[in-house]
Amino acid sequence: SLDYDNIENQLFLEEERKMSYMGFRCLEISRWVVCGLIGFLTGLIACFIDIVVEQLAGIKYQVVKENIEKFTEVGGLSISLLLWAVLNSAIVMLGAIIVAFFEPIAAGSGIPQIKCYLNGIKIPRVVRLKEGPMIHSGAVVAAGVSQGRSTSLKRDFKIFEYFRRDTEKRDFVSAGAAAGVSAAFGAPVGGVLFSLEEGASFWNQMLTWRIFFASMISTFTLNFFLSIYHNKPGELSNPGLINFGRFQGDSVAYNLYEIPLFIAMGAIGKNMLLLIFDSLIPLTRVYVHRPCLQVMEAMLVAAVTATVSFTMIYFSNDCQPLGPEHTEEYPLQLFCADGEYNSMATAFFNTPERSVRSLFHNQPGTYNPLTLGLFTLTYFFLACWTYGLAVSAGVFIPSLLIGAAWGRLCGILLATITPDGSVSIWADPGKYALIGAAAQLGGIVRMTLSLTVIMVEATGNVTYGLPIMLVLMTAKIVGDYFVEGLYDIHIKLQSVPFLHWEAPATSHWLTAREVMSSPVTCLNRIEKVGTIVDTLSNTSTNHNGFPVVVKVSGSDEPPKLCGLILRSQLIVLLKHKVFVELARSRLTQRKLQLKDFRDAYPRFPPIQSIHVSQDERECMMDLTEFMNATPYTVPQETSLPRVFKLFRALGLRHLVVVDDENRVVGLVTRKDLARYHLGKHGLEELQLAQT
Structure with missing residues (x-):
């Protein structure tokens, strides 16, 4: 365990009593400086990740797209499939080798481990230098900066020595986790609330301000440098790695009688994924312990994912007209007529972030129900298999994508029950894709307050604040009745002594x-x-x-x-x-x-x-x-x-x-x-x- 209560021995009391008022003020200023550095470095890391992912994904999709277009008419699409599988496996192999052979604790999203650390549990190497999604990366940056040294790099800068204790380090790690959320979603307020709701077990008012400062610096740093990268210096239009786009016009309107529909969707998203996770995770992760087998397993999943995706695209006949305002960056024509593209490819043949955005904002009629239904089921089972691999990846984006797919499907089905069969204002598919994404993610991670604010900040519109909150509360209440949240399942599987907010309700008879x-x-x-x-x-x-x-x-x-x-x-x-x-x-x-x-x-x-x-x-x-x-x-x-x-x-x-x-x-x-x-x-x- 960690010591979150200061050890008040004679040495500590003598040092505190000798410190002047100005000394305490300097320490407080140092805390703000450290939080600023945490936000700045986390933003830089997020900027680096965004650029690298964009470049690698661009190369991968461009090569595969050109190959598919080359062999569509003359045959030989098996070469395109092989190329896609090899590229997928090669990239995954690099990440899996780093995790399996060098830093096993970096596997997964890192959120359960950081949650345990902030609860007071000392997990070995959890905040050491490593790869990881933004929340874990922010916590690692915070742990290193606040101590003024890095054990992984074997460097001691002899600064911030006063903060070398568990109590101070815990507060800075909370700020790092919040800065990571802020950089990922462009949601500084949501980052603070995430750290409060899902991460930190201890809190005070001054810590709130410092964490908010770190979150603001993080998203501003990312925004500033990405604007330079996109040759638009000063145009701060990239606040986060994940851009949901802006909901405008009729798509932001909803009627009072739609709220029960939203709540019902929250109940549906209560954890289809978790019910399967709860039974499959112990089976799929017990026998794969050797690093080489873990790498091979990750590569196998990557290759199968590419094969399944290619097969779904190949047999799909959902062709849509390629209009002047299409948002698909890599539209595939395949067997569609000239001027059309394969709609299934929009969901599979893009980064998950772009797929989510297209499900949110593409015009009604872009997807047919069969395409969305098959995509939801396929991606759902792939996500179940992928979770727990020896790679630094979480479930945020897969959950959003699954929820957006079945949410848009609900919107399309609702549109068909209108008298004239047209899409009415209360059955806009993009609107229901947003609600479905919130329901699915909320059912898995069991966050209400922070996720509501994150979704509002990421979409740039407060109109859906109430529906999203109701959906998340429903997903949490109904989900808790059936199965625990994913992070709680993960913690329990590792037999970690996590202390919740209150003692069990029937424990008063124990002394x-x-x-x-x-x-x-x-x-x-x-x-x-x-x-x-x-x-x-x-x-x-x-x-x-x-x-x-x-x-x-x-x-x-x-x-x-x-x-x-x-x-x-x-x-x-x-x-x-x-x-x-x-x-x-x-x-x-x-x-x-x-x-x-x-x-x-x-x-x-x-x-x-x-x-x-x-x-x-x-x-x-x-x-x-x-x-x-x-x-x-x-x-x-x-x-x-x-x-x-x-x-x-x-x-x-x-x-x-x-x-x-x-x-x-x-x-x-x-x-x-x-x-x-x-x-x-x-x-x-x-x-x-x-x-």
Whole structure:
């Protein structure tokens, strides 16, 4: 676990008391500077990603399109299929190799991992330098910039050293996640709300302003540099990587009696995808562990995706006229007449972002119902198979595309029930594509507030704010009844001790005595070095907190609690030889500063790497100055919900359980609390991974 509660030992209190008012003001300014840097660098990364993806996709589609056009009349389209599959597999192979062989934690969207990190769970290498979608990339940038160094690059710039602790790092990672959302969707307000709703477990008002500042800088940076790239300097028309286009004219109108239809669509999008994910993910991801097999699996999926897409386009006869205002960047004629293009190719033979935009804004009649129905089913099962591969990819865009497809299909079917068979204002297919996209994504990620604002900002129109909110609330309420959200499923599959906002509703009958870990390994306030070394060596590396006790001189009473010290602190003390030598009867030991602990943060060396001689083992170590002299404690009769609320609200790592005489009887950790959850048969215990 992470320490989101500041360790108030004597060193910390002395440093804080020596700092002047101007010193605190400088620290606050530094926090704003760091947030600005996070936004700027995240925006630059998003700009780089957009340019690279646009160039690679352009090359891929242009080569395949020319090849298809060449062989359409003369035969030999199998060569075009092979070319498409090879290009798909080659690009995916590069990403899969990086993930499988170098950074497995980079697989997926990274959102569940960042969510766990902000909840207080230390996931190894989660914010190390790696590839990843924008939310994960923003968090990685924030973690590196805020610490003034990069472990991956082995560079220490000796700046922002004060922020080298879990509490400060957590706040900056929240800002990085928000900046990533802002850069992806051009939605700075939505980014802040995403970090609040889906990411951060701890919040305050000043953090809101700093995160909003980082989000604004991120989207502005992306906008500014993309305008230069597109030879339109100063024309800030590219606020995000994903551009949904603007809804204008009749397409933004809806009637009161359409709201029940929108709500029904929210119920439909409650998680068709998740119901299958929930049963298939454990089966499809259990047996593929070897990196080479993971790469081959990803390449296989890429090749099959190209084959299925090509087959769907080949057998489709949905030909539409190619008008002067067509939005398809790579229209395929295939077997259509001159001046027409294959509508199925618009959905498959484009980047997903462009396909979503065409489903939102193409004129009525652009797609026939059969095309949309086949595309929805095909893309749905491909998305199920793709999720969990060893590539840095999430479900945001696939979910939007699936939802937009079946949403537009609903709009077309509704249009057919009008008296004259025409498309009326209340059955505009683009409008229903937007609602379907919101319903599908909301059902999967279970976000309401932030996703509403993201969709409003991305479309540039607040008119659909209410319908989208109702759709998302319906998707969440109905979806929660059947199956958990995708991120919660992902977290549960990894057996991570995630703490939700509240304790299980039926847990009041449990007390701290029943959930605590005991017996507890305690240390004396003045302890023998050999005892400390043996304690650290003989206990698991997951054993990180040690209550410090003191025995009343001349009394036979058991020792009483006087503080709490961490394994990492003891490691630093042993490394710096902070000992009292009995032979010389010295009463003082080597003076350390907080800087010594910050220099070792966050990857403290293992006890096996610390050499302690036999003579040094006979020395003593005074823990008074380094322990937290005021740890949080609870009586052993405290109810589980009260323990949970204290632990969760303060971001604790350890909570000491004491008896009426302040003697240690147990220790509550994250795992002790997280193993209880409300299941179908009442309160249940989970088997959790070690933390």
